[in-house]
Amino acid sequence: MSRSPLALRPLKLKTQVNRYAEGSCLIEMGNTQVLCLASVEEEVPKWKKDLGEGWVTAEYAMLPRATHTRSARESVKGKVSGRTQEISRLIGRALRAVVDFKKLGPRTVTLDCEVLQADGGTRCASVNGAMIALALACRRLQREKKIAAWPLTGTVAALSVGYVGGRLCVDLCYEQDSAADVDMNVVMTGDGRFVELQGTAEHQPFSLAQSQRMIGAAAQGIEKITRIQRQALAKLLPKTGRAR
Amino acid sequence: MSRSPLALRPLKLKTQVNRYAEGSCLIEMGNTQVLCLASVEEEVPKWKKDLGEGWVTAEYAMLPRATHTRSARESVKGKVSGRTQEISRLIGRALRAVVDFKKLGPRTVTLDCEVLQADGGTRCASVNGAMIALALACRRLQREKKIAAWPLTGTVAALSVGYVGGRLCVDLCYEQDSAADVDMNVVMTGDGRFVELQGTAEHQPFSLAQSQRMIGAAAQGIEKITRIQRQALAKLLPKTGRAR
Amino acid sequence: MSRSPLALRPLKLKTQVNRYAEGSCLIEMGNTQVLCLASVEEEVPKWKKDLGEGWVTAEYAMLPRATHTRSARESVKGKVSGRTQEISRLIGRALRAVVDFKKLGPRTVTLDCEVLQADGGTRCASVNGAMIALALACRRLQREKKIAAWPLTGTVAALSVGYVGGRLCVDLCYEQDSAADVDMNVVMTGDGRFVELQGTAEHQPFSLAQSQRMIGAAAQGIEKITRIQRQALAKLLPKTGRAR
Amino acid sequence: MSRSPLALRPLKLKTQVNRYAEGSCLIEMGNTQVLCLASVEEEVPKWKKDLGEGWVTAEYAMLPRATHTRSARESVKGKVSGRTQEISRLIGRALRAVVDFKKLGPRTVTLDCEVLQADGGTRCASVNGAMIALALACRRLQREKKIAAWPLTGTVAALSVGYVGGRLCVDLCYEQDSAADVDMNVVMTGDGRFVELQGTAEHQPFSLAQSQRMIGAAAQGIEKITRIQRQALAKLLPKTGRAR
Amino acid sequence: MSRSPLALRPLKLKTQVNRYAEGSCLIEMGNTQVLCLASVEEEVPKWKKDLGEGWVTAEYAMLPRATHTRSARESVKGKVSGRTQEISRLIGRALRAVVDFKKLGPRTVTLDCEVLQADGGTRCASVNGAMIALALACRRLQREKKIAAWPLTGTVAALSVGYVGGRLCVDLCYEQDSAADVDMNVVMTGDGRFVELQGTAEHQPFSLAQSQRMIGAAAQGIEKITRIQRQALAKLLPKTGRAR
């Protein structure tokens, strides 16, 4: 692949790809493909009862043959792996950073992120696509007059970044990810603040300088993703719901 | 919808839709969409060991938001429902009817049928699409010289049929299926023999005459599906592997 | 075994075999033995609430040593196999075909079908025996004045049929079942209509003519079973609750 | 019920009640009925490998409708209750007390104790019936020349005993058991030694004198059960395998 | 170890070892260490609802590395072993023998017994330590004026006893326990009555005389444990809540 190490892989967002979901988006980042479906349910978790507030949660899952070799299906194994739960929790936290639960009202939006094809960066692609699905679901609530005020305070986007063979790279594909010394996943709001910062030394601990350079590269890449998200939403959310 | 009760819904087969699977097919029958991925693994179940033979199996699964309202994820519930298992077993049996396990050699082909959108007839669509994915996986084995002789003895196809409001219909969508008095799923080989015949009186027991008319209508519809399958495979499997 | 291929195995019904169950029947079809126990509970599934209607469901289970070699206990494995669930669902559907849920009133009858000894045809024996247990439970409800009108619209019976070594056979024992090319389970009402028709090509797809001959043979056998069921019930249900 | 508090309920042993099990016994103690099936498998647990020794284990289970009201099936709940496991372990320990594992050779005998009807004392009935099933399985091994020497060193039998309304009773039925202040289950060998002694104060702690009286009454009752077991086995095990 | 076979191992009770639990006690019996934590929750099991009564229950668990070699964690295996459940039930029963549920009021006390280090006798140590934790939790309820009258009718204590190499021993350590012919666990109230008596012949059935000697030795040892418990409680429960 001839892309420069600091260039994103081609990013495509295809919206309204499911007849039933209140919001939907198929995102592609290079060969990674994630189907993000937002479901609105008119109920909230127990601990939210009587607060008049809503909730946003996510479930990430990989199809058994999303990857080079087939993995056993988690439903058949009878349990969800630690990795799957960890990513589901991350996506949920990321999206909740831009939701005003009071304005959302007493309902839950669940973002199902189904990885159809996995070539690295599936959790970041999930965040990026789920953001769109969530916004579309909110638009639908607005159109159906179920909500009075736009419940999103902005957008979030995520990008992986790392050092591969001593070189700083963004949007790592599977091959790069496997070879990376350090791997950092960064989630930021559209206005440039951090929501999650998760750096892990896979082989070599990293220095403060390296961490700063990774964070910087991630911020630049996320700016580009935010732009693409805004374009996609601009068409769909003409007046209200402008991403800030 | 103005289609005649004995007409199929629009049926589309899109092949090679996954980078990694040895064979893949996205099938659409009306609004029902199933992603069928064939995975080849160079091992066989225990009870097939030392026979030099292969095996073909299937796993059916519905995305949580494939339907009008979101269902809980089976991996999260920690178990596979009876319905899911029943359909997985049906798909596996259907495909095995056209496999020569000796010629397939000591390997397993797993057909993952992922229902992306469900509007009735998902088990039949799974059989129809998985048939294509299986054939493509076999072609790949052939090209890679892993098999000497074409391991499929033909094709299989499936169709639902039933009485809705006293009227015989084929390829029932969800709305028709819910209202049907009788519902029959038929699986046949491309040369017109039966592999599975599963009729269930949902509300009213049915007569011998009705059962014969349903079987007849299913046979006609399956002939059309077989034709579409053969066209799709003809392009892909130029000389060998001709579906009979 | 010298019985003619279209003759049933000896069929015995022993009723009231359990002190506690509202209805009970030990059925033997050849060496297959199933203990069928009907339990009445004064509650209904959630989705039946507020309809004033009842529900009928079934649970099939095989004792670990019902068969030639011992199988692991499903409770110990921590999950119910696909086969077990599939059969439980079939039995429930079969019985529901002759129940008037309005007349049954807001209660659930659960039919536990415990296979004590398995020599083929356990699902059919379960349907046949559970029918009797269900009728006895209804009689008890009637005697206790819990129901006003007889809630059964007739009887159901089931029979397996298949081609073994090219020859049409009914009521297959384990050995025949293992060798069968095709295996069909048929459930019919006492008045000759179909409730379930489940044919599966185990080794060879079957023709339309074969399917018709199997259905015909099953219908004849089921007529005999219905007669035996009626005799058993006639003694027990003198006036009301006559099976039609 | 007019039996005297220190009299056993009628005890019946019906042997060879299952076509497939290597040994089988249906035991009735009053209204309690347990089907005991012995299965021989030519393998041993991991920790017995390479010792040339055998193993004996038990699995106790109650049919969902063995009792006054239906209980949820443990396989459906996905786990075995603490009570079930505790009793399974007790039965296994009881039987192992009379097995010479060297003589049994490298095989496992599993005793499945299926409670068909439960009116108190199911664990004791299980021990008593499983003893017979085990002996029959050993006889079969002997006849098939799989073992050289008789592997049982004697018999075991079990009885419940307790104080109900201040009165010492043996072989408690469900109603007595529910009302008992103290409940003791005693397992003894045929030659009068103790294998298990499990006394539990359900409502009132008990005195040393009471414990001694309970143990005495249990010993007397067990003597009678041993006699019945020996008679049953005498017919079946003419020369060898005499219970001591 | 030079202690006499009828001497207890050093027994230490350290109370108030946890900041959050309503009552807590770290008990050491020789090298066995169990952390016993009492939690009060203002709710009762379903079947206690509307009775105005409380409930006491226990959960026993062993840390994976409490023993010589590490065991798999039960949460990771996804199920609680039979042994764990059996012991949890025993501890609960033992404690309930000295609780007046009316006086406790509609609340549940859960005794978590966490085995930090296991050198034999963990279930007895759990009972002994949980007794203290329970009493401390009651004292707290009293101080907070949640209960009007002292809800404990006395104390319970437990001790293991057995024959090792033909010699009667009490408070068996792991090495003795493994070698014991008979192993008996005895639970008694502080006033010398029996709550549980669980004797098991590990290798050799035991005689009536042996059982009596074991019970006698256990009673003597339990008297000493009761004394130590009372001393510990005397300091903490100056006036009310005196153990009888």
Place this chain on the structure above:
Amino acid sequence: MSRSPLALRPLKLKTQVNRYAEGSCLIEMGNTQVLCLASVEEEVPKWKKDLGEGWVTAEYAMLPRATHTRSARESVKGKVSGRTQEISRLIGRALRAVVDFKKLGPRTVTLDCEVLQADGGTRCASVNGAMIALALACRRLQREKKIAAWPLTGTVAALSVGYVGGRLCVDLCYEQDSAADVDMNVVMTGDGRFVELQGTAEHQPFSLAQSQRMIGAAAQGIEKITRIQRQALAKLLPKTGRAR
């Protein structure tokens, strides 16, 4: 609490607290207490077979009553929560950053981190204590001549840091953690490089400047923890195994 926001809570390390574990350490950071036990097993995961290399893994667990209110036991619920798995994975990754698997040889060290009392920062305390337990286990391997060269390349330590009420704080207790706007967990090697950096905006996204200040404060605190770890190890690991 009067400590300055950038001061650590009192940190205590008590080593060799378990008789059986190859290495053990009870760590206290304020009121948080974690028992860290290292178990050495002479086997490696499947995917490490034939590499001659070792592995290090961790399991984190919280006692049900480690917290203000009792939580259900994960073994009883039958599954490990996402949070528990996420933390277990983090601890394992942290420790592996300083292990030379070649030098460790074909064995696995499992670090069980049992949270006895939880007042915030349990994952960091687990890393800090497990580091000591791991080093002690390595020392034991060295003494037993099972390893030739010291397998640790240094030490790791972890600290939580965050903004509470707009103020930068380190080593957050539960109360601070609940109120924090941002929460970052940092794991560093003893020589000042990063292993993990996990920042999460709980309520408010954070700026680049804030992230840098948090990382700086964490680095300073970790330096102090490293010093305490080195002192503890210095006594125990006189010559070899010096933490760098």
